Amino acid sequence: METVLIERTRALIPDEKVEQKRMFGSTCFMIDGNMLVCASKRGLMARVGTEQQEKAMTRPFASVCNMGGRPMPGFIRVEPEGIESDEDLKSWIDMARSYVGALPPKTARPKKPKTGKTAK
8 A cells, every 4th residue: 555655646746856755654755855745554644834734624534644642733644545546646745745845945964973882
């Protein structure tokens, strides 16, 4: 299920600017370092922004994402039933893209050096 959703999502985002990355136990699709959508066996997480959140919540099988028991405003969780058709999946991707596409690119943070025991 998850692999099929990842492939379907990738096919609907043919843009070279979109990067695929493992995050949140899912496969996330990023534009300029900003998360667009994440595909997992639990469904889809779409970053639609707070301005579109109310509209998104009127759609079937949609709820505000919770991470660690706290709501994440602007991030919508879509149950697998809400993205069964490519038309439904594309509409979520398009809604997320309208928000994320307007965000400034994120600059990559330098990686922290790994801490641990030093070799002697």
